[in-house]
Amino acid sequence: MGVANQEAIKQFRLLMEEVDEPLKNTFENVHQGYPNETLMRFLKARDMNVGKAHKMLLDCLQWRMDSEIDNILAKPIIPTDLYRAVRDSQLVGLSGYSKEGLPVIAVGVGQSTFDKASVNYYVQSHIQMNEYRDRVVLPSATKKYGQYIGTCVKVLDMTGLRLSALNQIKLLTVISTIDDLNYPEKTDTYYIVNVPYIFSACWKVVKPLLQERTRKKIQVLQGCGRDELLKIMDYASLPHFCRKEGSGSSRHSDNGRTNNCFSLDHPFHQELYNFVKQQALLRESIAPIRQGSFHVNFPEAAPEGAEIARKIESEFHKFGNQNQNGLTKSLSGLRVHGA
Numbered sequence: 494m495g496v497a498n499q500e501a502i503k504q505f506r507l508l509m510e511e512v513d514e515p516l517k518n519t520f521e522n523v524h525q526g527y528p529n530e531t532l533m534r535f536l537k538a539r540d541m542n543v544g545k546a547h548k549m550l551l552d553c554l555q556w557r558m559d560s561e562i563d564n565i566l567a568k569p570i571i572p573t574d575l576y577r578a579v580r581d582s583q584l585v586g587l588s589g590y591s592k593e594g595l596p597v598i599a600v601g602v603g604q605s606t607f608d609k610a611s612v613n614y615y616v617q618s619h620i621q622m623n624e625y626r627d628r629v630v631l632p633s634a635t636k637k638y639g640q641y642i643g644t645c646v647k648v649l650d651m652t653g654l655r656l657s658a659l660n661q662i663k664l665l666t667v668i669s670t671i672d673d674l675n676y677p678e679k680t681d682t683y684y685i686v687n688v689p690y691i692f693s694a695c696w697k698v699v700k701p702l703l704q705e706r707t708r709k710k711i712q713v714l715q716g717c718g719r720d721e722l723l724k725i726m727d728y729a730s731l732p733h734f735c736r737k738e739g740s741g742s743s744r745h746s747d748n749g750r751t752n753n754c755f756s757l758d759h760p761f762h763q764e765l766y767n768f769v770k771q772q773a774l775l776r777e778s779i780a781p782i783r784q785g786s787f788h789v790n791f792p793e794a795a796p797e798g799a800e801i802a803r804k805i806e807s808e809f810h811k812f813g814n815q816n817q818n819g820l821t822k823s824l825s826g827l828r829v830h831g832a
Contacts, residue, residue, distance in 0.1 A: 497541075498533065504543045505532045509550070516554045522563050523554070525632055530643050537706070538677035553675045560789045566624050567772035568787045570614055576766065577757045578609035579618050586754030587630065587761040588648075589730025594638035595681055596630050596645040599732035599754050603653035603687070607661050617787040619668050623676050625765050644681040648722065650734045652687040666802050670792050683711045686718035686735060695805050702800060 506528070509520070524531035532546070535553075539545035557563060570576040584601025591597060607615055626645065634642040672679070685692075700708060714721050717735045728736075733753050754761060 498536075501536055501541055501543050502529050502532050505536065505547060508543070508547045512551065512554075515558060516551065519554050519557045519563055520550075522628065523557070525628060527641060527643065530641060534643070534678040538673075549674070549677070556675060556790060556792070561787075562620065562624065562789075564776075565617065565621055565787060566628070566769055567776045568617070568621075569766065569769045569773050570618060573757075573766075575610060575614070576618075579614055580755065580757045580762060582606045582609040583615050583618060584650075584755040585619075585622060586732075586756075586759055587626075588732040588754040589726060590634065591646055591726045591730070593725075594634050594640070594642050596626065596634060596642075597726055597730050597732070598626075598645050598647045598680075599734070600647060600649045601652070601734070601755055602649050603651045603655075603689070605661070607664055612664055612667070613788055615664060616667060616671070616789055616791070620671065620789060621769060622765065623672070623679075625768065627676070627679075629768065644679055646682045646684065646725070647680050648684045648686060648718070648732050648735065650687050650732065651685060651689060651692045652734060654689050654692055656691075662802050662805060667791050671789075674792050680710065684718055684722060685711065685713045686722075687716070688713060694811075698807075699805060 509517075509528075509532070512520075520528075520531075532550075535546040535550045536543070539549055570579060582605060584599075584605045586599050588597045588599045631642055631645075696713065700711075703711075712721075717737065719731065719735050719737070722731055722735055753759060756762065757766065
């Protein structure tokens with residue numbers, strides 16, 4: 494770590510010593526024993542500007558307090574059938590670890606429908622996976638590999654991406670804004686695979702809008718990306734949709750649902766769900782578990798995020814207008830609210 498970075502962290506730590514005790518307490522859940530590394534994440538997110546990084550972190554901690562994020566891992570989505578429906582329509586999972594020990598998070602972008610539950614359940618589930626990653630998965634990886642591990646790699650599957658994805662842009666913007674403001678610099682690299690033409694068209698107009706720091710993290714791979722991904726992870730850690738050409742985000746792989754890291758039957762989701770239910774039982778003597786979604790304050794999208802959403806909407810419409818298979822009709826009445 495350079496001298497300039499060390500000085501920035503020193504200044505940042507002095508500022509954090511002055512915050513109120515409740516904010517310090519929730520900060521402990523954020524840094525998990527690695528305050529300097531956490532401060533550096535926020536500094537990177539604000540181009541090493543200590544003042545801006547300090548404000549960003551304080552806003553994050555206040556959001557955590559206002560939305561009771563410290564308790565979200567004790568708020569199971571029940572009944573189980575509802576949680577299974579969320580998992581089947583919000584395709585995210587942990588498929589394994591890279592050779593360097595970074596968790597490999599798989600995301601089925603193209604086939605996530607977000608149509609089996611309310612927006613609040615999907616946001617709750619997303620934040621729970623973030624918190625479980627930060628409080629359980631990353632500390633376990635750090636212990637196992639004998640070195641600090643604070644980031645993951647993400648493999649985004651674009652199989653099935655179509656015009657109807659416009660309906661999810663509002664929700665995806667909410668989720669990405671939550672991540673940008675409250676979980677910055679948690680992803681080392683984004684690998685994008687199984688890319689259809691419609692993504693390629695959007696990527697051309699979106700890429701220039703991204704910050705250079707973000708652009709450097711994104712790699713668009715050919716086909717399912719298997720050969721490139723095997724350079725950084727073992728075959729067992731490959732997401733199921735990367736294991737052979739044309740496999741896509743199939744919900745039923747050769748070895749059944751347990752090989753599909755999106756499924757509730759996969760070991761990762763079983764462990765996560767059981768952990769949340771156990772945490773809930775520990776707190777049940779204080780307050781009984783109640784059904785219903787966990788409401789979180791939705792942050793306003795940053796101007797650049799809103800501009801990206803508008804560009805995506807425009808490109809999708811353009812694609813629909815050029816398509817000769819009647820897909821234009823499916824765009825009728827579609828609007829990207831809040832973009």
